[in-house]
Amino acid sequence: MALKIIDTCVNCFACEPLCPSKAIYKAEAYFLINPKKCTECEGDFEVPQCAAICPIEGAILDSLGVPINPPGSLTGIPPEKMAEAMAELQAH
Amino acid sequence: MELPVLNEQPASKGGCSASSCGTTDDQLGHLSDDIRAKVENHPCYSEDAHHYFARMHVAVAPACNIQCHYCNRKYDCANESRPGVVSELLMPDQAVKKTMAVAANIPQMTVLGIAGPGDPLANPERTFETFRRLSEEAPDIKLCVSTNGLALPDAVEELSKHNIDHVTITINCLDPEVGAKIYPWIFWENKRIHGIEGARILIEQQQKGLEMLVAKGILVKVNSVMIPGVNDKHLAEVSKTVKAKGAFLHNVMPLIAEAEHGTFYGVMGQRGPSPEELMELQDACSGDMNMMRHCRQCRADAVGMLGEDRGDEFTLDKIEDMEIDYQAAMEKRKVIHEAIAEEMNSKRAAKAESANLHAQAEKLTTRPVLMAVATSGQGVINMHFGHAKEFLIYEASPEGVRFISHRKTDLYCSGDDSCGDGESVLQVTIRTLEGCEAVLCSKIGFEPWDMLEQAGIMPNGEHAMEPIEEAVMAVYKEMAAAGKLDEAKAEQRATA
Numbered sequence: 001m002a003l004k005i006i007d008t009c010v011n012c013f014a015c016e017p018l019c020p021s022k023a024i025y026k027a028e029a030y031f032l033i034n035p036k037k038c039t040e041c042e043g044d045f046e047v048p049q050c051a052a053i054c055p056i057e058g059a060i061l062d063s064l065g066v067p068i069n070p071p072g073s074l075t076g077i078p079p080e081k082m083a084e085a086m087a088e089l090q091a092h
Numbered sequence: 093m094e095l096p097v098l099n100e101q102p103a104s105k106g107g108c109s110a111s112s113c114g115t116t117d118d119q120l121g122h123l124s125d126d127i128r129a130k131v132e133n134h135p136c137y138s139e140d141a142h143h144y145f146a147r148m149h150v151a152v153a154p155a156c157n158i159q160c161h162y163c164n165r166k167y168d169c170a171n172e173s174r175p176g177v178v179s180e181l182l183m184p185d186q187a188v189k190k191t192m193a194v195a196a197n198i199p200q201m202t203v204l205g206i207a208g209p210g211d212p213l214a215n216p217e218r219t220f221e222t223f224r225r226l227s228e229e230a231p232d233i234k235l236c237v238s239t240n241g242l243a244l245p246d247a248v249e250e251l252s253k254h255n256i257d258h259v260t261i262t263i264n265c266l267d268p269e270v271g272a273k274i275y276p277w278i279f280w281e282n283k284r285i286h287g288i289e290g291a292r293i294l295i296e297q298q299q300k301g302l303e304m305l306v307a308k309g310i311l312v313k314v315n316s317v318m319i320p321g322v323n324d325k326h327l328a329e330v331s332k333t334v335k336a337k338g339a340f341l342h343n344v345m346p347l348i349a350e351a352e353h354g355t356f357y358g359v360m361g362q363r364g365p366s367p368e369e370l371m372e373l374q375d376a377c378s379g380d381m382n383m384m385r386h387c388r389q390c391r392a393d394a395v396g397m398l399g400e401d402r403g404d405e406f407t408l409d410k411i412e413d414m415e416i417d418y419q420a421a422m423e424k425r426k427v428i429h430e431a432i433a434e435e436m437n438s439k440r441a442a443k444a445e446s447a448n449l450h451a452q453a454e455k456l457t458t459r460p461v462l463m464a465v466a467t468s469g470q471g472v473i474n475m476h477f478g479h480a481k482e483f484l485i486y487e488a489s490p491e492g493v494r495f496i497s498h499r500k501t502d503l504y505c506s507g508d509d510s511c512g513d514g515e516s517v518l519q520v521t522i523r524t525l526e527g528c529e530a531v532l533c534s535k536i537g538f539e540p541w542d543m544l545e546q547a548g549i550m551p552n553g554e555h556a557m558e559p560i561e562e563a564v565m566a567v568y569k570e571m572a573a574a575g576k577l578d579e580a581k582a583e584q585r586a587t588a
């Protein structure tokens with residue numbers, strides 16, 4: 001059981017010092033979680049710390065590969081609204 | 093807007109040079125002598141000092157502990173800088189080297205700030221390591237830090253150990269219900285806390301931090317972002333409260349929100365204030381408290397003076413090769429700083445003198461006028477209209493000349509030939525100058541001249557290299573003599 005950081009990570013360093021298992025490390029392009037070390041914070045905290053501070057929706061996946069912070073959950077921007085705005089910008 | 097009119101200036105400050113006639117000198121009037129001495133030559137507070145001295149930022153603090161609706165975490169924090177810009181992240185070691193390299197090469201650089209890209213106090217190791225080393229190795233540099241306040245109470249003790257000149261707290265509200273419309277969540281005690289509860293904790297921490305800093309004798313400046321319809325009506329109260337608690341400056345900045353920044357406000361169509369709305373609020377707060385109007389929301393890693401950016405000269409690979417003898421640099425800096433201080437003092441004296449003369453002269457009864465000035469520093473009109481990336485806005489009135497604000501021309505535009513809506517750079521610039529009736533610059537081309545005239549803004553290149561206040565007053569008097577200031581401005585616009 002382990003969480004996973006994917007390539008939308010913006011290298012903000014916020015998660016790294018919070019990890020009770022020292023599972024998070026800065027890799028070449030972005031931060032990664034060592035799956036052998038990650039405990040999902042069990043026994044240490046109520047919620048996985050990395051996912052509780054990460055500001056980027058979709059950057060951290062649970063052990064099933066599902067984003068813990070889905071689109072809209074952190075910014076409050078409804079995904080349709082975001083898609084609309086982006087489509088409009090593209091059109092210009 | 094329903095805002096109380098609070099703009100009463102104390103009348104008893106040694107006549108006109110201290111209160112209504114000066115520029116921002118009068119903003120410092122209410123301060124105690126020791127604070128005054130501290131801020132007088134500070135590029136961030138003293139309007140005339142920022143023509144001579146500069147500050148820089150280093151981006152050592154990427155992590156953040158809250159989310160603001162005007163920020164997109166894929167870019168720099170919008171609280172101290174422009175959204176959509178990514179700074180080069182530095183490790184403390186690199187930041188120290190960069191700061192010393194800049195200080196050795198640009199002696200005007202006197203203040204080093206840590207403002208982002210995240211929250212400096214959410215990155216305590218990196219932030220404090222940078223401060224600790226600079227306090228030791230470059231003691232002639234003042235240090236400052238900006239924070240959202242959440243982690244501030246825990247950091248006060250450590251901050252008081254370094255060469256910290258001032259702390260800036262961004263306080264946008266006192267009411268958690270207003271806060272919930274600005275801050276979707278905070279990270280607090282190992283959990284993400286959303287909505288009103290999160291805002292309540294943040295506000296409590298900010299106020300507590302402010303009180304603790306004041307108790308320690310550390311200067312506190314408060315920044316607020318003006319968000320029309322969200323906190324605009326609330327900010328006069330914020331101003332009053334933070335002043336009562338001992339903050340020495342309050343700086344209201346406009347919200348910058350564009351869909352392409354991908355921020356909540358940008359995407360949801362929340363607008364920023366117009367220059368006029370911002371000025372109205374700043375005026376409403378200024379009687380209440382000392383307002384800072386010359387903040388330029390500089391980029392978090394900008395280097396240089398008056399909106400210029402010389403960052404390209406100090407990239408990581410370039411500073412890598414620089415050999416810096418800081419002891420020698422410090423001696424050189426000292427000599428230059430003394431010369432600048434002397435020049436500033438003589439200019440201040442000259443200004444007081446001319447203000448006195450002005451006070452004795454017959455008073456005009458004409459209406460006030462806003463004018464834009466293109467300058468690259470030294471307090472004179474020395475910039476070509478077409479090269480100006482920002483304008484200084486002054487108000488001329490029978491009371492004298494006072495500095496109002498900076499307006500950037502590239503806030504909404506990346507500097508290509510045209511912006512999103514097919515507006516030309518020139519059109520954007522003219523829109524930035526809305527409300528001004530004249531623009532003073534060293535030179536100006538034919539095309540902008542015509543377009544400015546059509547927009548009811550009179551271009552003027554006749555005062556090149558003259559001191560700003562004198563030139564603005566001269567133009568004002570010309571306008572008065574020509575009878576342009578008798579009729580109401582609205583009518584004049586309608587027929588222009």
Ligand code: SF4
Nearest residue numbers: 019038040041048050
């Ligand atoms: S879930 Fe917990 S243990 Fe696993 S990487 Fe994140 S912070 Fe570390």
Ligand code: SF4
Nearest residue numbers: 009010012013015054
């Ligand atoms: S908090 Fe999120 S964005 Fe920041 S470094 Fe960790 S995974 Fe990347």
